[in-house]
Amino acid sequence: MNALAHMQALYARSDDPWGVARRWYERRKRALLLASLPAEHYGRAFEPACGTGRLTRELAERCDRLLASDGAPAAVRIAQRATLGCAGVEVALQRLPHEWPAGPFDLVVLSEWLYYLEPALVRVAAARCVASLAPGGTLLACHYRPPFDDRACATGFAHARLAEALQGLPPAVHHEEDDFLLDVWIAPARRTEAAA
Numbered sequence: 628m629n630a631l632a633h634m635q636a637l638y639a640r641s642d643d644p645w646g647v648a649r650r651w652y653e654r655r656k657r658a659l660l661l662a663s664l665p666a667e668h669y670g671r672a673f674e675p676a677c678g679t680g681r682l683t684r685e686l687a688e689r690c691d692r693l694l695a696s697d698g699a700p701a702a703v704r705i706a707q708r709a710t711l712g713c714a715g716v717e718v719a720l721q722r723l724p725h726e727w728p729a730g731p732f733d734l735v736v737l738s739e740w741l742y743y744l745e746p747a748l749v750r751v752a753a754a755r756c757v758a759s760l761a762p763g764g765t766l767l768a769c770h771y772r773p774p775f776d777d778r779a780c781a782t783g784f785a786h787a788r789l790a791e792a793l794q795g796l797p798p799a800v801h802h803e804e805d806d807f808l809l810d811v812w813i814a815p816a817r818r819t820e821a822a823a
Contacts, residue, residue, distance in 0.1 A: 680706030
């Protein structure tokens with residue numbers, strides 16, 4: 628079963644397959660993720676693989692415009708319901724990383740997604756993340772570390788590909804524990820002609 632079919636099967640059984648709303652692990656991780664963002668507010672943001680939209684709701688409070696997307700139609704419907712009333716939020720059905728939206732984005736948040744991609748697609752996603760970041764934009768990645776059945780690649784591999792796409796830029800925030808890895812990178816601001 629491919630990753631998308633697997634996701635659709637999970638959402639057919641439950642509106643919250645991972646217990647994002649109730650599990651302490653999920654609530655704590657979300658709080659750390661949000662606290663790790665270096666800016667209080669962002670103009671335009673993108674959250675691929677938004678799942679149930681729980682994180683999307685909280686990101687919306689810190690963004691003027693937020694595009695959240697998922698490849699599973701059921702997840703999109705759930706996230707749309709979860710974000711009703713959130714100003715500036717759009718939830719779209721997208722097959723990522725191929726249907727990557729046009730940037731630039733001041734913030735891209737990758738949460739619990741990259742490890743579902745085969746290694747070659749992780750490289751594609753990493754390149755598209757970096758290419759869509761605005762100068763000085765923030766890229767945040769947070770992924771579960773222990774092995775599980777439908778994992779296609781390791782969390783460490785995925786985060787290393789992001790660093791590689793950012794030409795070895797060290798993370799501004801690095802948080803590592805047994806359960807998850809969280810990294811935040813800030814893209815270089817482009818040099819202006821006056822500064823050159």
